[in-house]
Amino acid sequence: MMTMAQAQAGAQAIHAKTYATDMEVNARVDKQADAIASMADSQQANVLATTDTVVQVSAHSGTHHAADEQAIIEVRNVSFCYPGAEVNTLQDVSLRITRGDFVAVIGSNGSGKSTLCKCLNGLIPTYYSGDFEGKVLVNGIDTSSTTIAQLSKHVAYVFQDFENQLVRPTVFDELCFAPLNFGYENYKERAQQALRMLDIEELSKQWIWQLSGGQKHMVALAAALALDPEVIIVDEPVAQLDPAHARLIYEKLAMLNDTYHKTIIVIEHHTEYIADFCKNVILLDQGGRVRWSKPVDAALSAIEELQELHIQPPQVTQAMAALQLRDPATQLYPVTIEHAAQLLQPLPGQQLIQPEHNASSPPEPLNIDNSSDSSDRKALVIIDHATSGYQSMNKQHTATLRDINLTIYEGDRIALVGNNGAGKSTLLRLIAGIRKPWSGSVNVCGNDTRSTTPEQLSDAVSFIFQNPEEMFIADHIREDIEFFLKARKQERIEPFINHIIDTFNLSELQQRDGRLLSGGQQRRATLAIGLAMKPTVMLLDEPTASLDIVSRREMTKLFDELHEQVQAIVVATHDMQLVADWATRVIVMHNGEILLDGRSEEVFQQPHLLELAALIPPQIVQLGHRLQWQQPALSVEQFVKRMKQLTLLTSAGPSPTR
Amino acid sequence: MEITNPVHKPGFWEKISVERIKVELLRTAYGQSMTFLSRFDPRILMAWYAFFAITPWFIHNKVILLGFLIAIAILTYTSKPSLLVLLVLAIGLISDAAYMLVVSLMFGGGLAAAWALSTLTLKLLVITLASIAVFTSMDPERLSDGLLSLGMPAQFSFGVAYGFRMLPILIEEYNNILYSYRLRGKSPQKKSLRMLIYSFKLSVIAFYPLILNTAKRTRTTVEALEIKGFTYAMHDPKVKKLKLSYLKITLKDLAFLAVSAFYITVVFYLGSMLEL
Structure with missing residues (x-):
């Protein structure tokens, strides 16, 4: 059922606007006029939409299903302003989502994505008493004339901070909770059914607090399913999960969509997941306006438009756009690895990619300086046979780190990767001195951590927690940033603090409580706190979670600027792009042990290792693997460069579309 | 493993x-x-x-x-x-x-x-x-259901169970906030009375960020409770009967x-x- 109603029945004004933007964009993108088809497509869609006809654009297959064209969600001219806020968070939004669709809502930070979704489950306007205009129909029910409880039988919602939506002690209790509240006699069967649907029956008896993040997310989803809703909304599933779990969640969502015909709506930054799983995309502009709603291929192909809104298109799409390789049939850039690989496969008689040439090609020059041998660099952190762990409830000591040997040198830019529970956080805590080794020793800049207090170590080490909120201990973030220097009674810190605040673009936020900032802003604030400590070694636990592409780039740029002061950086991360294009050294952990300590390329060349550590290489690396490159390119730029070299070397035409 | x-x-x-x-x-x-x-x-x-x-x-x-x-x-x-x-x-x-x-x-x-x-x-x-x-x-569940069946208000008995569910998370967070103070603060020399006072002071002030964080996370919880029909159930005596039917x-x-x-x-x- 890959169908979609293209845009907004009954909203003439918006049609006109959308039409105009689409025209502009298309005009810009298609300067070279080689995508006439796609333009015609969207024109047609808009024209038909203005005449109030339901247009179905097939996302993949090209088949139309007339029976499924009814809308399950209709948003008509909705504007909303939170109480106390000065501007509208949503501005004249009109949408239509058809039954059985799998829609991604994208947009930059603060574009009203979550607010839009809260309109769909009735929290707005029933629970939030802001200024609400317009009308939302879910399954034919007007959300403003019903209760949230009634609506939740139709719409399920998995929050971004899903941990806080779990209110019961055990998994089974959690699943029974909602059906019980609605007085369903068969609440136990409903809970069992939800467990079965997601195939997580083994979690049934577990305590919520013992679950990993991925499992908690699954339970939150299952709890939503226990009411058997038609629509499931998931707010940023990827942000808090490791890549393998994120993929698992998406696979489950796709299964619910296919097998149980649920309508799925996700809010998502990560376009590669959208490309692989979603059918349609709704783009929200700054200020809560809908810019357009398109099938996924067309949506993600609009590279320039996405980048302008700080949304990073899938890497393969970026690469193919740089190479100007379009699908000959649709005139769109491919958005999945599969599709890109197909286009790059040599046509009969052509040899676009020659394996023997590839093997002999010189290794890519890395943009990192790894030439100096580690032995003549200063060792900053020496971990010697360290073991550490936690005590569990049954009084057993569970080692989360076992016999770790590791030396961190001056100039190291380390990415610490591995699945959840591999011991990454424990390792960082050992280095920060807030956890002492049970056996073995940890030496940081000449101090044995066992005989040093965390306060003393903090002169050399700064540690950025995974949860930013645990780092906001002062009244506002400026005070948080100053805290370290003020505690040491340093004088004339004003210029330095101002510089840090400016660099992280926090000037306007400096008098606000850190807790009240958005996710991305919180990250920036914690980075500023860490850097204001002028550390020798900087430790970061998952710093890129919920950072958009611009902030992420700022962060790595700042690391480079600071190389004089910050001599070593260790980042625990799931962000494989950070591993690929920033780290000079990658440490892969699994089950409390170090599996590999080497360079990025080495990691990506060992599929079994990646699987063990629940890692998924960046798309561009995967594409390299698909093309059977022995040494896959690590970044889009490398890939494009190498492709251009290859096409120059082969005499045949470069692209099947030309 | x-x-x-x-x-x-x-x-x-x-x-x-x-x-x-x-x-x-x-x-x-x-x-x-x-x-x-x-x-x-x-x-x-x-x-x-x-x-x-x-x-x-x-x-x-x-x-x-x-x-x-x-x-x-x-x-x-x-x-x-x-x-x-x-x-x-x-x-x-x-x-x-x-x-x-x-x-x-x-x-x-x-x-x-x-x-x-x-x-x-x-x-x-x-x-x-x-x-x-x-x-x-x-366990808190049985306690909470017992209280409910003895006529305590639903909010109270839910609070008992929810409190225990949140306890581990809150303690963990408190611990991390304490470390936030320690990783940025400066402690007096070791093993003196001032060190004792410093530790005591930290253990008290670390509660403030914890309370603010809790207040914030409660927003999601309250929304979730609304969605899960908690307030809806309070007006329905049938639900209470169904919920407590296992107590015999x-x-x-x-x-x-x-x-x-x-x-x-x-x-x-x-x-x-x-x-x-």
Whole structure:
């Protein structure tokens, strides 16, 4: 059922606007006029939409299903302003989502994505008493004339901070909770059914607090399913999960969509997941306006438009756009690895990619300086046979780190990767001195951590927690940033603090409580706190979670600027792009042990290792693997460069579309 | 795959760390699913507990109190309470007894007065041990459902269960906030009075960010409760009945009450015969 109603029945004004933007964009993108088809497509869609006809654009297959064209969600001219806020968070939004669709809502930070979704489950306007205009129909029910409880039988919602939506002690209790509240006699069967649907029956008896993040997310989803809703909304599933779990969640969502015909709506930054799983995309502009709603291929192909809104298109799409390789049939850039690989496969008689040439090609020059041998660099952190762990409830000591040997040198830019529970956080805590080794020793800049207090170590080490909120201990973030220097009674810190605040673009936020900032802003604030400590070694636990592409780039740029002061950086991360294009050294952990300590390329060349550590290489690396490159390119730029070299070397035409 | 490490012997400071307290609290709350007392209906246990929490105040006969104590001590033993809880209890009792002794000596009452005051200690011991025995044997869920069935408001009984569900998360977060202060602050020189004051001060001020964070996370929780029909259910008596339908007073419960009643009668009889 890959169908979609293209845009907004009954909203003439918006049609006109959308039409105009689409025209502009298309005009810009298609300067070279080689995508006439796609333009015609969207024109047609808009024209038909203005005449109030339901247009179905097939996302993949090209088949139309007339029976499924009814809308399950209709948003008509909705504007909303939170109480106390000065501007509208949503501005004249009109949408239509058809039954059985799998829609991604994208947009930059603060574009009203979550607010839009809260309109769909009735929290707005029933629970939030802001200024609400317009009308939302879910399954034919007007959300403003019903209760949230009634609506939740139709719409399920998995929050971004899903941990806080779990209110019961055990998994089974959690699943029974909602059906019980609605007085369903068969609440136990409903809970069992939800467990079965997601195939997580083994979690049934577990305590919520013992679950990993991925499992908690699954339970939150299952709890939503226990009411058997038609629509499931998931707010940023990827942000808090490791890549393998994120993929698992998406696979489950796709299964619910296919097998149980649920309508799925996700809010998502990560376009590669959208490309692989979603059918349609709704783009929200700054200020809560809908810019357009398109099938996924067309949506993600609009590279320039996405980048302008700080949304990073899938890497393969970026690469193919740089190479100007379009699908000959649709005139769109491919958005999945599969599709890109197909286009790059040599046509009969052509040899676009020659394996023997590839093997002999010189290794890519890395943009990192790894030439100096580690032995003549200063060792900053020496971990010697360290073991550490936690005590569990049954009084057993569970080692989360076992016999770790590791030396961190001056100039190291380390990415610490591995699945959840591999011991990454424990390792960082050992280095920060807030956890002492049970056996073995940890030496940081000449101090044995066992005989040093965390306060003393903090002169050399700064540690950025995974949860930013645990780092906001002062009244506002400026005070948080100053805290370290003020505690040491340093004088004339004003210029330095101002510089840090400016660099992280926090000037306007400096008098606000850190807790009240958005996710991305919180990250920036914690980075500023860490850097204001002028550390020798900087430790970061998952710093890129919920950072958009611009902030992420700022962060790595700042690391480079600071190389004089910050001599070593260790980042625990799931962000494989950070591993690929920033780290000079990658440490892969699994089950409390170090599996590999080497360079990025080495990691990506060992599929079994990646699987063990629940890692998924960046798309561009995967594409390299698909093309059977022995040494896959690590970044889009490398890939494009190498492709251009290859096409120059082969005499045949470069692209099947030309 | 988890490997236990028998070599590691935690030091004293590790034993009283925040993390350790968390583990102990969780064990107290949820760890004992199969103790002797846990087999009975929560309402029966609450009635039983009510008796042992209230009557000692009106009994001045040491024999009866001792009789109570023996039975309750055994039940406490079977419920395998956490050492930490017992330690806190012991500290309380010892300091209590010591101060009574000091006071009675100072005012010339001598040991006789202390002996008389020991009745109070005995009462306190019975009551606290009864609390430990019952509450370590009853997980928060059963407690909460028991309270609901006894007519407590739904918000209150939900609060009990939710409080325990949040406890581990809150303790963890408190620990991290404490480290946030420590990783950015500057401590006085080691092992001085100022260090003690510094530690105490930190342990108090770390609560402020915790409270603010909790207030914020509660927003999602309250929204989620709304979605999950919690307020909807409160107006529907059918839901309460459905929810509590698993609570049933069986023969086993009645037998437990009968044995208790018989034991209490015997103790009272002995009390009237003997004198201490």
